[in-house]
Amino acid sequence: xxxxxxxxxxxxxxxxxxxxCGNNTDNTEEGGDGSGDITIQFMTSSVEQERxxxxxxxxxxxxEENEGITVETVPVEEGQYNTNVVTLAQAGELPAVIExxxxxxxxxxxxxxxxxxxxxxxxxxxGPQSYYEGxxxxxxxxxxxxxxxxxLSGWVQGIWYSQSKLEEAGIEEPANWEELLSAAEQLxxxxxxxxGIALPTVEGPFSEQGxxxxxxxxxxxxxDNEGNLNLDTPEMREALEMYxxxxxYTMPGSNDTTQxxxxxxxxxxxxxxxxxxxxxxxxxxxxxxxxxxxxPTEESEAVYGSVTALTISGGLEQAxxxxxxxxxxxxxxxxxxxxxxxxxxxxxxxxxxxVTNSEEYQSNEVVQAFGELSxxxxxxxxxxxxxxxxxxxxxxxxxxxxxxNAIGTLINQITVGDTSVDDAINRAQSTIEDVMPE
Amino acid sequence: MKPPQNPTETRGKNKKIKRRTGDSKIALAFLLxxxxxxxxxxxxxxxxxxxxxxxxVPLNPNLDEIFLGLKNYQTVLTDPDFYRSLGVxxxxxxxxxxxxTVLGLGVAMLFNREFRFRKLSRSIIILSYVTxxxxxxxxxxxxxxNTYGIINHWLVDVTGILDKAPLWFDxxxxxxxxxxxxxxxxxxxxxxxxxxxxxxxxxxxLYEAAEIDGANAWQKFVNITLPAxxxxxxxxxxxxxxxxxxxxxxxxxxxxxxxxxxxxxxxxAFSQNDMGQAASISVILFVILFTVIYFSRRKVDVxxxx
Numbered sequence: 001x002x003x004x005x006x007x008x009x010x011x012x013x014x015x016x017x018x019x020x021c022g023n024n025t026d027n028t029e030e031g032g033d034g035s036g037d038i039t040i041q042f043m044t045s046s047v048e049q050e051r052x053x054x055x056x057x058x059x060x061x062x063x064e065e066n067e068g069i070t071v072e073t074v075p076v077e078e079g080q081y082n083t084n085v086v087t088l089a090q091a092g093e094l095p096a097v098i099e100x101x102x103x104x105x106x107x108x109x110x111x112x113x114x115x116x117x118x119x120x121x122x123x124x125x126x127g128p129q130s131y132y133e134g135x136x137x138x139x140x141x142x143x144x145x146x147x148x149x150x151x152l153s154g155w156v157q158g159i160w161y162s163q164s165k166l167e168e169a170g171i172e173e174p175a176n177w178e179e180l181l182s183a184a185e186q187l188x189x190x191x192x193x194x195x196g197i198a199l200p201t202v203e204g205p206f207s208e209q210g211x212x213x214x215x216x217x218x219x220x221x222x223x224d225n226e227g228n229l230n231l232d233t234p235e236m237r238e239a240l241e242m243y244x245x246x247x248x249y250t251m252p253g254s255n256d257t258t259q260x261x262x263x264x265x266x267x268x269x270x271x272x273x274x275x276x277x278x279x280x281x282x283x284x285x286x287x288x289x290x291x292x293x294x295x296p297t298e299e300s301e302a303v304y305g306s307v308t309a310l311t312i313s314g315g316l317e318q319a320x321x322x323x324x325x326x327x328x329x330x331x332x333x334x335x336x337x338x339x340x341x342x343x344x345x346x347x348x349x350x351x352x353x354x355v356t357n358s359e360e361y362q363s364n365e366v367v368q369a370f371g372e373l374s375x376x377x378x379x380x381x382x383x384x385x386x387x388x389x390x391x392x393x394x395x396x397x398x399x400x401x402x403x404x405n406a407i408g409t410l411i412n413q414i415t416v417g418d419t420s421v422d423d424a425i426n427r428a429q430s431t432i433e434d435v436m437p438e
Numbered sequence: 439m440k441p442p443q444n445p446t447e448t449r450g451k452n453k454k455i456k457r458r459t460g461d462s463k464i465a466l467a468f469l470l471x472x473x474x475x476x477x478x479x480x481x482x483x484x485x486x487x488x489x490x491x492x493x494x495v496p497l498n499p500n501l502d503e504i505f506l507g508l509k510n511y512q513t514v515l516t517d518p519d520f521y522r523s524l525g526v527x528x529x530x531x532x533x534x535x536x537x538x539t540v541l542g543l544g545v546a547m548l549f550n551r552e553f554r555f556r557k558l559s560r561s562i563i564i565l566s567y568v569t570x571x572x573x574x575x576x577x578x579x580x581x582x583x584n585t586y587g588i589i590n591h592w593l594v595d596v597t598g599i600l601d602k603a604p605l606w607f608d609x610x611x612x613x614x615x616x617x618x619x620x621x622x623x624x625x626x627x628x629x630x631x632x633x634x635x636x637x638x639x640x641x642x643x644l645y646e647a648a649e650i651d652g653a654n655a656w657q658k659f660v661n662i663t664l665p666a667x668x669x670x671x672x673x674x675x676x677x678x679x680x681x682x683x684x685x686x687x688x689x690x691x692x693x694x695x696x697x698x699x700x701x702x703x704x705x706x707a708f709s710q711n712d713m714g715q716a717a718s719i720s721v722i723l724f725v726i727l728f729t730v731i732y733f734s735r736r737k738v739d740v741x742x743x744x
Contacts (some may be wrong), residue, residue: 253584
């Protein structure tokens, strides 16, 4: 080949590549054949093949019922999820339908990335009364008048205990803080590596979630009803001191989800503060009939809970929005919600009685194994209280407070470290003040 | 970014200046795809990063960015935690780079001879480098677990050296030591492979000659081995310094007690979704690291010439 030819070849190749780059077609736009065909994307954190098969099955049925709409799944691993939403949002390429938890829904709402009008309308159409109130509250918008997403499933967190171990020690199911403390003390025998309760103490969100149940059961919230910081109160101090005392009967060191789950599963802790995701492991390797569930209770009952919801991204074209709404409405039909929940039976919990009472849900072997407990857990959704949700107002800047990790650090300092409650509160206060909106 | 050359324009010119610049033009044409790729993948993100470090950037592209001037830089440079974390990082980087390089070189010299199961042992040595961080971190956390970890089992229950299991990853000092040992253990195979490769190319007769001259092992190392491996050594130290300086995963997954700069960056910026702040931190780090490496390389070059 002559030099000239080589030069021309390379130049045109380069130009060709560049031209191809510019030709990138947008998946969410209407098809060019004028038939009104539309493709929307659905971003989900389910990446396991088994789950994807279930989801694809539901999508196939949806596409059969709704001709002209194609749904493309975008599975993103949990660790990468938030980063992906952030980068896609910055590029203006957010999928039309996104699976979110309530905390991330708040972050997205803060950035005006959610079409709150559309999601609220959907919940209204489906009927807010068909969901557990506690679950739906988690998704309410800051003004309390709309919803940031349509709930599909959820999980709750409380104290799990081994009935046989408590019986052996002659302990009744603890009904308040005092009884819980004395039970934990009685069940602890550190020389034999036996601990009364496996408690989160890690410097992270798990400790914030665990502690929130004690604070809220003593009517102590981080924000007041105007959204101002309300950390240094007598009620909050009592709760912190209670948690500090209780932590004397837990495994030494920073306990994260792995340590708490392990300690309860291998029998070194008789009680554990954990979510319903402890149940699948007990079904596999333990004795489901031996498990009891209690809710931290003092002035009131406080369950920590989380919901998984579908939300619609803002700024869609009308046709995409219609398709997204149709898809979420379809996924919210009781039989589809049941299928979604049963992708991880035991761990994921229904957020609607229509699922809890359905034959398909009740006949699942994991659900059956836990018997009455399953109904008790479903009922506990109404006792959900979370930091930042005050008198029906769901303050979105709670997301920034959780993000600052101030509460997780506070708990770690007073349980694992030897910081006094006073000092720890002061430090947390100054960290939180930095992230509060001006 | 430079626009690609117009082929019709170059075709006309090509004839006249073909003799003199033909080669460099063809070279340029062949390089063009790479240059464009590099500009798109390296230059553009770099400039964009510098640009957004002056802004408060919302996640939603439809909302307005707010120009902050130097405020992001000011926030970082007046934060005492930033300097503390910089100090921790410098110490962590220095120990890790020296430790993993010396260990890698030592093991490579040990392996630079024939023995049985040489290939097998070589593969075992590389294992810690090729296994994903998360599995290694879990293994280490289990080893040092306060209730059922093997280390505490040996130190407390079996040998009785300690009365009580220490909280390895909850104490800043022991956490720092463990995180550094972890990094040295995890990354020395990289130095090991590189050193072994160059050691195997060396001529044995050099050592034989030195022995005849009466050189001892240390003299042979300083006068023969070291000059021969110098280029590899410099590359390894430079690369490992850059990689360790920005380390995040290994440290953050193991413990929350060691605030290296990567962790600081994450906590200050990403958990708050503050991209502008994050960008300003990375620009500052880039300047620091670039300066350090530029001057140390110059010093090395000068030392080489004299």
